Amino acid sequence: MEITYINYLKKSVYRQIQEEIQLSKIDEVLNQYLIKHLVNRKPQKFQFFYFETINNEEFYLESNNFFKQFKSQYSLQGIDNEFLERLETKKIDILNLIKQNEIEKLYFDYFKNADLKRKDKLQSVDLTSFLAKLVHTFNPYDYCALDNPIRNHFKLNKESFYLSFLIISSQYKKWCEENQSIIQVIREDFKKLDSENVINFEKLTDLKLLDLIFWSKSN
Structure with missing residues (x-):
């Protein structure tokens, strides 16, 4: 089966997600990246608006x-x-x-x-x-809120922003569907860290959870 250029980019993004989010790296994901959304005041203020409007x-x-x-x-x-x-x-x-x-x-x-x-x-x-x-x-279940640092993190800076948006959204969704056990562990442990209830976990989609992780990794 011929691999198209688009499929090549998709596989590349998926492989990177798979390499960076594993059960063995959950402590790193939580304590280096997700924690930033709980302790910094500016992200806290934004999260309130986000969950009000989502x-x-x-x-x-x-x-x-x-x-x-x-x-x-x-x-x-x-x-x-x-x-x-x-x-x-x-x-x-x-x-x-x-x-x-x-x-x-x-x-x-x-x-x-x-x-x-x-x-x-x-x-x-x-x-x-x-x-x-x-x-x-x-x-929020099918598309991510892509920004440039995340796009660059996945090495798509030479592609159009629109194409990058579609590719990353599709691979976020694919990875989440195929790795629910990891997602659930991250969710549960993230919730334990959130003592001030900054995050509305009922409204937090799997794609948004990945966005929070990769936003912190790329900023």
Whole structure:
């Protein structure tokens, strides 16, 4: 069977996850990486927003400035208010595309060539990082909230952000499905460390758990 380039990248990412998260390395994963999300105040503040908004369509639809809050909490830079207001007017359409898993259409319609203000002119900018975090918010079981450090960690910095997002999401999901015993041990031990209840474990998906680990490893 011929191995395509995309499959080669997928296998590479999967192999790296497998090498870095093993039963023999759980203490390292917990005490060097996951612990950072419990002891640092900035991540704590973000986690509160994250768990308030994750899969919360009511909050999303009732808010009149969801995208401004979203941009601020995720520290998304260089995005002007006019663009955020345009997203606000299209929020129902955007949510429907995510729920229907029309991610490619969402990407091309709103984020691939976003017109942003740069001083006194408009500039076309790819906002896949914004897309990834938004899609994850309403489909956290299938897509990760990818950022550049994690993308670089998996050696995908030469690939498009959009392709990296799809590849890492798919391999996170595949690895989690095939390694539930390891995931459950990490969950249980992470919960024991969380004495201040920073993490809402009922809303913490397996993909988000991997994101927390690799965010700390890559930052």
